[in-house]
Amino acid sequence: MNKPSPNLTIKDIAKLSGVSKSTVSRVINHDPMVKESTRNKVMAIVEQYQFTPSKSARAMRGYGNKVIGIIVTRLDSISENHAVRNMLPVFYANGYDPIIIESQFSPQKVEEHLTMLKEKQADGVVIFAFTGLNSSRLTFWQDKCVVIARPFSEYTCICYDDVGAVNKALTYLYQKHKKIGYIGITKQDQTTGELRYQAYTNFCHTHKLKPNAVLGKLSYYSGYELAESVLVDSPTAIICATDSIALGLNKFLSEKNINNIVVISIGSSELLKFLFTKTITVDLGFDKAGTYAANELLQILQSGSKPKIITVPSQILI
């Protein structure tokens, strides 16, 4: 119970600069109603002693903590990682302390984390949505949060261009290929599963292609295991709903020495491109999503801008 370093308070600064607490407070809060001279006087002391106001104290006064909660599904999700890595600098630059938490796809954990953030007087939240997450849990944060990967109405959302990405892949392939397979994930997952699969079947329908799709889990194991079933129809090209699936498929193809099949992956990870150079990838723009999310949140917090849905443009990399 020792006072580790006699950290100065606003009161000390007041004494040292010969003014009152209130004036110091005004200075550090950029109140325009302070005389130039006194401001300088105080600022000098502040800088000299490296004074920073106690976060906990100002949090208690309802001022907010300059804290942003970032709720990811899993720490080791490559896509979310990319997004997060791109928001951090933005938050830091604006003096916010981002705190990262894992939801592990559990709505209940989300709830716990959210109340924790509320207690801590966090100023805002970025949350990566997942199947099963209900927007009703977010009502408290409605006007200070950004949702990623799901278009919740009344919220500011950053969405990926699932449909567009699949279409870009198909349009590219359709020039030379008429037998195009698809390895996806089950329709339980609304975006990565259902949306991308629908885009595939729709395209097949309007272009009179015979669909050849298998759906499984989101993992490279799944891609590997499902490879055989797609190949039955002897496609000349295969679209993978995610890059992990593409990894699995590529492993299978390489093991069987199959070289004449074009592989396209929705989602463009470094590792995939490194290991299987021939794979064509569609970049969903995870990095950009992070930047967008951070900037939007800051705007919401500062100027209270209206909810809107931003779709990050996808880009095919040939």
Next chain:
Amino acid sequence: MNKPSPNLTIKDIAKLSGVSKSTVSRVINHDPMVKESTRNKVMAIVEQYQFTPSKSARAMRGYGNKVIGIIVTRLDSISENHAVRNMLPVFYANGYDPIIIESQFSPQKVEEHLTMLKEKQADGVVIFAFTGLNSSRLTFWQDKCVVIARPFSEYTCICYDDVGAVNKALTYLYQKHKKIGYIGITKQDQTTGELRYQAYTNFCHTHKLKPNAVLGKLSYYSGYELAESVLVDSPTAIICATDSIALGLNKFLSEKNINNIVVISIGSSELLKFLFTKTITVDLGFDKAGTYAANELLQILQSGSKPKIITVPSQILI
């Protein structure tokens, strides 16, 4: 500036249960000096209204925030990810809120984060060390932090068995191989670089083997690029200092259709084992490291145990 939900305070609970603030405070802090009956009475109200004391307020009273800072180098480091994922549940279970921050290998960022945590009255810190991190920056946290991956004296540290792992790999190989190559990373990195390399050269020396080592960066690109140089000496087995290097090397070998070389990787990632099944891996125990770190930190915080260095046992997976 609206009061979003009229959150109850300790005062409200006091009124509702017909006692004074102080009694309520005592109850929620488990002060043994309260009568059974009143405790129950208060607890009932507390539970009924889901009351939780304001974190910021008690932080201000110097009570600590029940916050643990976890400073990782990079969010997408597989090894650190594993470790972190294993500490989180431990911290949650004990009522701590872990907050994860990135150092990006910058001592200066570490410093910033540390002072941030200090302001926030964080209770403890877990920090993943890296080359360039000086233990002097940690003095304030000396008695409430755990360092991972470097043996700082006077601190509680969780270290990986760099030397042991390399020796296990070499001992295994030495049964059948006398020409063993090594792809590592530059000696600037004290543990992954220097320590593992030294273990290799030492083993070669004592067993009269001709060393054949190349050192580069910590990336799969580096593994790929350096492959050729090691092969010049036509080794029958190659040890990779990390699993990313092993990925690069394996890609190279597979492209050149070289199948007669045994690859051993220090560090055993799912992806590596999945993609290149034949690779032998030495597990450094990242998961265990996380668990150890969390438990040690809790012990330090609770019973102020002495600094010690724990080496996580490595294990060869054949």
Next chain:
DNA sequence: TTGTACGCGTTATCAG
């Protein structure tokens, strides 16, 4: 065993 009164560091209000 419980209640009273005070202080923690900050901001907001209201005089001056």
Next chain:
DNA sequence: CTGATAACGCGTACAA
């Protein structure tokens, strides 16, 4: 333009 002073929610001597 600035300085007292009162809050904020909580913990804790001290008194009862």
